[in-house]
Amino acid sequence: MANLKTTDKKSKSQSMGMHSEVLTGRTQQKFFNPSEAESFYYFGTYDVDFNKRTDLDVKEMTAPEANKEIDNLMSQGFGTIVIKNPQGKHSLGVGILNKLNLIFEGSLGYFGMGSCDGPTVRINGRVGWSCAENLMAGKVVIEKNAGSCFGAAIRGGDLICKGSVGARTGIDMKGGTIIVGGDAGAFTGFMMQRGRIIILGDVGINLGDSMYDGTIFIGGKIGSFGSDAVPSDLTDSDQDWLKRKLKVAEIGEKFDVSKMTKIVAGKKLWNYDNLEPHEKKGAI
16 A cells, blocks of 8 residues: 555545546446336335235334344235234334335334335324334324324325324425324424325414425314414315325215315515525415
């Protein structure tokens, strides 16, 4: 190895081999080609069979061990996995970028199902803080209650809680749909940027505070509106969409959507004043 201390500035890069490495034709970019089926999936995803089912008891496993075993089962082609004895473990089921039917027979702790893209998940229990944070696609259904920051920063997919949820549900969400069959806490929709939130019950104070865009539908009482969150007219197309969405979600199918309150961004915050005209998407 060359002595860099005694090498002049002009030749240091040569001494480090920076000029001898051939870069032509090499790239880390993977370009999308619609004619190639593999382009529709992440690198390293598995071809699974939803009819191939297995149980996984995670009682004696740590969360990393359980998640690794889920990945191992997918690599064997299992498309339906039933998790036994989750016992409120944190960070279960995170980072799944694969089509999969995943069923939890019990409750999860914090950060369950975070950063997933594609799976259909049913949790037959409760979940702690930040369930399905940064969900990109797929469907996650919680049969009971959920903690605070439910669906934080989700980008797509459907996140459904049949019970009630805590504060800051949908904080910083960028897309997708959150549906809650019960009540929601304070600051629901805080700083949301896109997407839709449906709350069939009551909601706490500061609803939609500092929301940038997106739409919130509330079926019950509203504690108070947050900064720049304003009611809007509920259109016929809104009602049609709500009926279809609730039917598909298998929650609140008989709910009278005509009585819901629609909330949108007033677009009066200081940041809108600093945007260029072409940047003000949907701004009035």
